[in-house]
Amino acid sequence: SKHRIAVIAGDGIGTEVMPEGIRVLEAAATKFGIDLQFDHFDFSSCDYFERHGKMLPDNWKEQIGGHDAIYFGAVGWPDKVPDHVSLWGSLLMFRREFDQYVNIRPARLMPGVIAPVVRRDGSPRAPGEIDMVIVRENTEGEYSSIGGRMYSGTEREIVVQETVMSRIGVDRVLRHAFEVARSRPKKHLTSATKSNGIAITMPYWDERVAEMAKEYPDVKVDKFHIDILTAHFVQRPDFFDVVVGSNLFGDILSDLGPACTGTIGIAPSANLNPTRQHPSLFEPVHGSAPDIAGKGIANPIGQIWCGAMMLDFLGHRGAHDAIMGAIEAVLQPGNGAPRTADLGGTAGTSDVGRAIAGALAA
Amino acid sequence: SKHRIAVIAGDGIGTEVMPEGIRVLEAAATKFGIDLQFDHFDFSSCDYFERHGKMLPDNWKEQIGGHDAIYFGAVGWPDKVPDHVSLWGSLLMFRREFDQYVNIRPARLMPGVIAPVVRRDGSPRAPGEIDMVIVRENTEGEYSSIGGRMYSGTEREIVVQETVMSRIGVDRVLRHAFEVARSRPKKHLTSATKSNGIAITMPYWDERVAEMAKEYPDVKVDKFHIDILTAHFVQRPDFFDVVVGSNLFGDILSDLGPACTGTIGIAPSANLNPTRQHPSLFEPVHGSAPDIAGKGIANPIGQIWCGAMMLDFLGHRGAHDAIMGAIEAVLQPGNGAPRTADLGGTAGTSDVGRAIAGALAA
Numbered sequence A, B: 001s002k003h004r005i006a007v008i009a010g011d012g013i014g015t016e017v018m019p020e021g022i023r024v025l026e027a028a029a030t031k032f033g034i035d036l037q038f039d040h041f042d043f044s045s046c047d048y049f050e051r052h053g054k055m056l057p058d059n060w061k062e063q064i065g066g067h068d069a070i071y072f073g074a075v076g077w078p079d080k081v082p083d084h085v086s087l088w089g090s091l092l093m094f095r096r097e098f099d100q101y102v103n104i105r106p107a108r109l110m111p112g113v114i115a116p117v118v119r120r121d122g123s124p125r126a127p128g129e130i131d132m133v134i135v136r137e138n139t140e141g142e143y144s145s146i147g148g149r150m151y152s153g154t155e156r157e158i159v160v161q162e163t164v165m166s167r168i169g170v171d172r173v174l175r176h177a178f179e180v181a182r183s184r185p186k187k188h189l190t191s192a193t194k195s196n197g198i199a200i201t202m203p204y205w206d207e208r209v210a211e212m213a214k215e216y217p218d219v220k221v222d223k224f225h226i227d228i229l230t231a232h233f234v235q236r237p238d239f240f241d242v243v244v245g246s247n248l249f250g251d252i253l254s255d256l257g258p259a260c261t262g263t264i265g266i267a268p269s270a271n272l273n274p275t276r277q278h279p280s281l282f283e284p285v286h287g288s289a290p291d292i293a294g295k296g297i298a299n300p301i302g303q304i305w306c307g308a309m310m311l312d313f314l315g316h317r318g319a320h321d322a323i324m325g326a327i328e329a330v331l332q333p334g335n336g337a338p339r340t341a342d343l344g345g346t347a348g349t350s351d352v353g354r355a356i357a358g359a360l361a362a
């Protein structure tokens, strides 16, 4: 059965890493006999905005809403369009309109990558020693559109914004997180909270975690306030397995986790609608990176890793594992494989893409 | 002129580190001819709650409101009193009622401490290489008392909580942060934001930063979204000088910063009312630490460092510097000085307190 993939390369290095992502997906499709159809779209980019005065065409839902997945590069180019305009006009809108209520972001210490966080005795951490999955609520919480400003321009000026948590919104992401935890060997779920300070919404979050934990007696559950949790990420990242957080806390932890593993430039993310009523969206964490865009030196591994997650979501676990194996084989130190500048090498984006596609085919 | 200090040891290791803090303050008072009067209070502790059913006596403001400063140990003992009850009934109430609108938390890599974050090449960072001050808004923002729950107990249940930012509240903490930045050699101020996602309150924060920056042309200002900012703390903590954030972002960064310097167990914090209309409060970051309480092994350096900040605030910069010098002298590796277990030693709390008082007197 054919999978129809909407491809949105977007801005900056998004357009450079996307061809490598597709190269590897095509290699996987050949190897595993998967039928992939790629449809390319030029909207959801700041270039599109400059031409059309908006991020998306009016019929964007018709154009991409029927696809099986969206393979996404990066969006945002602050010199052309302010971030909140480009993001709320595309990526954040997709999350809401396609009800992609779970955001999954793995943070794993990969071979050949030096982690900036060391063990208590100062020795380096080994590949695989850090291996966690951040599960982020992706549609409500602190990212709310309710609020506003009063007494504007005066000394009495005041600005308010609601955080909104719903039973449905909280429970469905928690359930997903419990299921992910249950599927992993350590079966350990950590909840990010701040119920001692944010004393209305966050105690509710805790309550729902405690309630759902009763249904998962096989999952070991703990919770930490977000402040000390960030400290633990640095001091004992090996302690964590699956970590679930609200929209904001998940956002923070899913940058911090990959940073602790030295992989923020190659980390993937999956914006999932587990009901499959709408397409899910797969995007690398790195963004458009204006500082290195146009040079052909961006690391394509994040985009490729996203492709692996997309195939997994589409039911091809074997192809996912094979792509991950190929990434790890290329990253392995001392193998002479090309590496981009962020990993201390001098190779170009497509050198790395070709090496991974080659390792996969081999 | 005499300084009247209200002493609240509070819970857990608060009661163990406080005597060492006072020991060192008394040594400083003697050396620099400062007149300190210590008045001890047993409220604002969970033991007090167990006896009286509340955290504070009704006339607490009369009892401590006239003091020049509050020297605070730690509050909280979840087995006796839920955290949100003990904290909103004491510490968080002091911050509000005494309008302690600035929270200052230094994060500095000290001698003799191994930082868990290393350089890009894997080599360890040197003492002083990380040296930042987190300036946190301390009275409004995300820590709001406005909000509630509806459709309780049903599938439609919804919980909302307002984040509230006022011009007065934002401007006064920003001004303080700009002044702190101006007073330091690097004159570099970083603002924590999330205006791309939290798109009502956070753009306002950015706007006020940009407005005030015009008054401080000598201060180099930049801003980062909180997600990538936490990543930068791990990857290049040496880049930062003064970092200002909202109540929640400041809370997170002021645990993460000390964690990156390996000093979360010894970091101090100052809850300041710079107008001096009400007392300011000085408390170590570590909290009551139920897991090690009662053993006499807690590290008293956080409490002692707080004492130094308190003397600084009371106008005794020289005494502050002398205490910091004594702390650093004792921490210096290979000097045979006592160290507590968290720093790899076997000494008790009072051994370390006596060593620092001795170094100060010498």
Ligand SMILES: CC(C)[C@H](C(=O)O)[C@@H](O)C(=O)O
Residues within 6 Å of the ligand: A196, A197, A227, B087, B092, B251
């Ligand atoms: C205990 C808690 C409510 C408090 C806070 O969040 O302010 C603490 O984390 C702190 O930073 O002083």
Ligand SMILES: CC(C)[C@H](C(=O)O)[C@@H](O)C(=O)O
Residues within 6 Å of the ligand: A087, A092, A251, B196, B197, B227
């Ligand atoms: C760009 C920004 C709005 C977005 C977010 O905060 O969700 C990004 O940080 C992410 O994590 O995908």
